Amino acid sequence: IIKADTAGSLEAITYEISKITRERIQPQIIMSGIGTVSENDIKSAQATPGTFVFAFNSKIDPQAGPLAERSGIKIESFDIIYKLTERVAEILEEKEPRIEVEEVSGKAKVLRIFSVTKDKQVLGARVMEGIFDLGSQVRIIRRESEIGRGKVKELQQSKIATERINEGIEFGTLIESKIEIAP
Numbered sequence: 001i002i003k004a005d006t007a008g009s010l011e012a013i014t015y016e017i018s019k020i021t022r023e024r025i026q027p028q029i030i031m032s033g034i035g036t037v038s039e040n041d042i043k044s045a046q047a048t049p050g051t052f053v054f055a056f057n058s059k060i061d062p063q064a065g066p067l068a069e070r071s072g073i074k075i076e077s078f079d080i081i082y083k084l085t086e087r088v089a090e091i092l093e094e095k096e097p098r099i100e101v102e103e104v105s106g107k108a109k110v111l112r113i114f115s116v117t118k119d120k121q122v123l124g125a126r127v128m129e130g131i132f133d134l135g136s137q138v139r140i141i142r143r144e145s146e147i148g149r150g151k152v153k154e155l156q157q158s159k160i161a162t163e164r165i166n167e168g169i170e171f172g173t174l175i176e177s178k179i180e181i182a183p
Contacts, residue, residue, distance in 0.1 A: 001041050002032040005057035009081070010034060013056055016085045025096045027088055037075055039063045045073045052076065052091060054084055106130025110183045111170070119178045120153070125171060132165040132173075140179050150177025 002017075004010035010032055017027050030051065031044050037053060037060045045051040045068075053068065053075045060068075060075055068075050078084040107128045114122040125132075134155040140148045154174035155162055165171045175181060 001045055001051060001053045002029060003037045003041060003053070003055050003058045004032070004034055007034060009056055012081055013054075013084060016081060017088055020085060020089050020092065022092045022096050024099075025092050027092060036061050037064050039067055042067045042071065042073055042075075046071050050095070054078065054087075056081070056084060104130070105136065106132050106167070108132050108165075108171075110181055112183055113181065114172070116180070119176055121150075121175050121177065121181050123173060123175065123181060125173065127165050127167050127169055127171070129167055131167065132171065134163045138175060138177075140177060140181055142182065148177055148179030150175045150179065150181075 002010065002013055004013060014029060014032060017029060020027055030048055031041065033041075036058055037055050039061060041053060042064050045053055051073065053073060055075060055077045057079055058077070060077070065075070076084075076087060078087070107130060108125040109128050110123050110125045112124040114124065116122075132152070132155070134152055136152050138150045138152060139146050140150060152173055153176050155165060156172040157165055157169060159172070162171075
């Protein structure tokens with residue numbers, strides 16, 4: 001929501017915001033006007049989650065300020081157009097959805113469980129394909145379906161701490177996971 005002091009300022013701000021684009025998110029002006037930021041503007045912002053209110057050379061009504069504070073809506077005031085558009089670009093960068101990429105580095109078969117304490121499990125396994133790295137995330141698979149995830153906290157080969165285990169080698173590991181791992 002944008003409130004400006006003059007129609008010319010509002011038009012310039014709208015134009016500048018329309019030029020801002022991100023790959024997976026777009027700014028949208030749901031309401032704009034000339035004058036002070038009113039209680040009605042805050043109520044409109046409440047109706048659309050994730051809305052920001054920008055005031056350009058505009059005052060904020062005495063009733064609008066406390067209402068915005070109670071409802072968790074931020075009113076940001078600016079007196080330079082490019083600072084307002086920079087702030088919109090920052091917000092878009094923060095809100096842009098991240099793409100998670102999962103890379104499978106290897107598969108290991110659990111041969112034996114040695115101990116289980118809370119969410120830490122010590123087990124023996126063999127790398128069936130690829131590599132097994134210290135600190136990597138693991139998917140716990142039983143009967144060809146994923147039942148949980150964990151993290152490799154310690155890795156040993158022949159009782160010697162190591163960073164990586166190669167294909168075909170047996171190893172011991174400490175996995176942190178809330179899911180019980182079974183051979």
